[in-house]
Amino acid sequence: MPGIALLVFREVLEAALIITIVCAATRGVPRRGWFVGGGLILGVLGALLVALSAGALANAFSGVGQEVFNAGVLLAAVLMIGWHVLWMSRHGQAIAAEMKALGGAVQSGSSSLTMLLLVVALAVLREGSEVVLFLYGMVAGGAAGVVGGLALGVMAGSAVGFALYYGLLRIPLRHFFSATNTMLMLLAAGLASSAARYLVQANLLPTLTGPLWDSSRWLSNGSLPGQTLHVLVGYDARPTGIMLLFYTVTLLILLGGMRWVARTAAPRAGRAGAAIAAQPRC
DSSP states (O other): HHHHHHHHHHHHHHHHHHHHHHHHHHTTOOHHHHHHHHHHHHHHHHHHHHTTHEEEEEHHHHTOOOOOOHHHHHHHHHHHHHHHHOOOOHHHHHHHHHHHSSSSSSOOOOHHHHHHHHHHHHHHHHHHHHHHHHHHHHHHOOOSSSHHHHHHHHHHHHHHHHHHHHTTTOOOHHEEEEEEHHHHHHHHHHHHHHHHHHHHHHTOOOOOOSOOOOOTTTSSSSSSHHHHHHHHHHHOOSOHHHHHHHHHHHHHHHHHHHHHHHHHHHHHHHHHHHHHHHHOOO
16 A cells, blocks of 8 residues: 555645646636636546546557657646746736735636646646556556555645645745746746657657766655656756757746746736725725
8 A cells, every 4th residue: 555655646746736836826816716626627537538548548659649648738738837927927916916905806817717727637637647547557456455545645645735835825925926937937847848758758759869967866756856856847867858958948938938928018017006006995
């Protein structure tokens, strides 16, 4: 059971960290809980569907269907997170002004909530499918303690995710959106790097160069700290040139887009804050 619990914990932790960051970034947005719950349900249903079609998926694309599927999910998540980063860069200052002036009465567009639902669904689909496939293999092999290990791993991973979420909420409001946007950019860059690794494994991309360095002696990919840093900042103990290229390009695109959007949105945010401050108070 301990081995099952540890593997489930690591997979749940990866999904929980992604969900935690995007939930914290939508702090104060009305109806957020409904979209998070919908994303969780869609992700679980998708993971079960992947498990049911595991044989066909593995044989697709000349036997590399699983790698192509994983890369596709990760790249879709990069696009969703990137859209969310740009959306928050445009609306974050106005939301902060409204939260400060009206105690959290935030009027938010539906686009951010839709992206939240999709990011949550993709995170649960990606990690949940791996958990379901692993547990299916364990049950078929006659392993004991599967249910207990599953429950323990889910509870432990969720607990760490909640702890990070409430830690993020302690960040002062004036720094909050900058902090969460930075975390989301690093998260998206890390996901893009992981997608590149899967595409290399599927022989669809060259490595460009072999491992640029090897830090597994100090912090391996399989360790819990290594897995956590992998999700948070895209850490890899043995990155290839193509992985670093995907990471850097994604980061530069999001940085440039965020600065451009923030620059064009600044006058609008100032006008919104002034209008809110001018409203009569009861």
